[in-house]
Amino acid sequence: MRRILPIAAGLLLAALLWEGYKALGNPAGTVLFGVRVLPRADDLSMPHLATIADRLGSPELAGGRPVWQVVLEACVFTLGITATGFLAGAVVGLLLAVAMQRFRIVERGLLPYVILSQTVPLVALAPLIAGWGGILMPPWATVAVIAAYLAFFPVAVGMLRGLQSPSAAGVELMRSYAAGWWRTLLKLRFPAALPYLFPALRLAGAAAVVGAVVGEISTGTRGGIGRLIIEYSREATSDPAKVYTAMLGAALLGLLVAGAVSLLELPLMRHRRHVEVVTL
Amino acid sequence: MTAAVVVDGVTKIFNRGRPDEVLALTDVGLTVGDGEFVSLIGPSGCGKSTLLRLIADLIPPTTGTVTVAGRPAGQARRDQEYGIAFQQAGLFEWRTVRRNVELPLELRGAGRAERRARAEEMLDLVGLADFAGHYPGQLSGGMQQRVAIARALAVRPPLLLMDEPFGALDEMTRERLQSELLGIRATTGTSTVFVTHSISEAVFLSDRVVVMSARPGRITAAIEVALPSRDEAGRQSPVFFEKITEVRQALRGTPAPITAEA
Numbered sequence: 001m002r003r004i005l006p007i008a009a010g011l012l013l014a015a016l017l018w019e020g021y022k023a024l025g026n027p028a029g030t031v032l033f034g035v036r037v038l039p040r041a042d043d044l045s046m047p048h049l050a051t052i053a054d055r056l057g058s059p060e061l062a063g064g065r066p067v068w069q070v071v072l073e074a075c076v077f078t079l080g081i082t083a084t085g086f087l088a089g090a091v092v093g094l095l096l097a098v099a100m101q102r103f104r105i106v107e108r109g110l111l112p113y114v115i116l117s118q119t120v121p122l123v124a125l126a127p128l129i130a131g132w133g134g135i136l137m138p139p140w141a142t143v144a145v146i147a148a149y150l151a152f153f154p155v156a157v158g159m160l161r162g163l164q165s166p167s168a169a170g171v172e173l174m175r176s177y178a179a180g181w182w183r184t185l186l187k188l189r190f191p192a193a194l195p196y197l198f199p200a201l202r203l204a205g206a207a208a209v210v211g212a213v214v215g216e217i218s219t220g221t222r223g224g225i226g227r228l229i230i231e232y233s234r235e236a237t238s239d240p241a242k243v244y245t246a247m248l249g250a251a252l253l254g255l256l257v258a259g260a261v262s263l264l265e266l267p268l269m270r271h272r273r274h275v276e277v278v279t280l
Numbered sequence: 281m282t283a284a285v286v287v288d289g290v291t292k293i294f295n296r297g298r299p300d301e302v303l304a305l306t307d308v309g310l311t312v313g314d315g316e317f318v319s320l321i322g323p324s325g326c327g328k329s330t331l332l333r334l335i336a337d338l339i340p341p342t343t344g345t346v347t348v349a350g351r352p353a354g355q356a357r358r359d360q361e362y363g364i365a366f367q368q369a370g371l372f373e374w375r376t377v378r379r380n381v382e383l384p385l386e387l388r389g390a391g392r393a394e395r396r397a398r399a400e401e402m403l404d405l406v407g408l409a410d411f412a413g414h415y416p417g418q419l420s421g422g423m424q425q426r427v428a429i430a431r432a433l434a435v436r437p438p439l440l441l442m443d444e445p446f447g448a449l450d451e452m453t454r455e456r457l458q459s460e461l462l463g464i465r466a467t468t469g470t471s472t473v474f475v476t477h478s479i480s481e482a483v484f485l486s487d488r489v490v491v492m493s494a495r496p497g498r499i500t501a502a503i504e505v506a507l508p509s510r511d512e513a514g515r516q517s518p519v520f521f522e523k524i525t526e527v528r529q530a531l532r533g534t535p536a537p538i539t540a541e542a
Contacts (some may be wrong), residue, residue, distance in 0.1 A: 177358075187387070
């Protein structure tokens, strides 16, 4: 209950801000020196929340299924892609981090490219990867590749930092136990890296969602929430609330992924919750 | 008497052949008898910690040989012939106190029941049996250091290496742990090499205090200490104060050569 309250309060605040701006803001938007600094507040740009909720309940097309069902289905489709991309990205990131920790020369040689990889515009990369669809892998998997491409980066960088975090004394201690590289990795470096890994995984989760949504759009994959956003935004002039239903779906997806990562963290970070100090 | 540690003609040069080359130890010879408690004392930079690390085979000597329990230091390390404790307890914060003490046994491949029994025994020895389920972050500095000592003793090593283990503790805790260490040593008969920069600590604990000087690091004196008893009365005895004076003079009596300062 105590954890649900702040979440509910946050949602309420967001709703109040939205409706408050709609009530107070200029319907044509605020323009300063020819630059629009505040968005339009009219019904076309910012539909009432009630309208969006209402739109969720009504049929997608005349006589079709209700929008919430379509959005939810798209969410499930994209969630599958996101999860696949996230897992693949996390594994690749972990392996890269371990290799970079193990071999100094790999770190020196590879790290610049790891960073460079994230500066390549996704739009340029997506058509290339989309080309693999149907030949090397099913089309949905190409989207997962794009998601993984974005997700591996924070894991590789964060995990490398974590693997390098143990003190010299800790490493010497393992050496005094005659523990080799592998056992030092398992008993010392991995556990020590966990506080670095989890924030990295959260970033990777968010990146995987973005990758999946953008990947669907730029590869033209059907069935997911990214595609839905594009389809619905074409109807934005006649049915402005509809595109917001798809965006809500994308937000829900992000929350789901973030929640899943947090759940992973709970059993592994038990020691962090014992804070009170005993003195003898 | 067989020797627990024999250091023979050891020289250690760091960063050899580079502009920042440092001669850390020169021509050091040291023998620690079985069951003997030897303290290494000297000013900062005299190489006492380096000497301890050489014995532990954490770093290799540049020249000379180190023998532990009759074997080359490397072999002795692989056989876990020694336990080691540093100034920082260096406990693994994600493991409970018990699992920290179990770590060296785990790496040795000991079974779960044996590990558990041994850890409990060692925690009992350092008076922390009630805290086995706690995490290191919940313990005070002195308690953490006791866990570190329990961990060092867990494999029942014939040799205990300690690098200023009580250096970061307050005076009261320090004295209590010194007495505990002596008690543990009396029950286990472990040979000990103990690095410190406290003269009174060295005299109170040791059978022999080895005095070192800096630039280059070398052994300048070895002072035998035979206190009537190693307890409160021992701390008050005239012998204790005499030996403190003797060690102090040995530390002072060997100023570093001025030529080496530049």
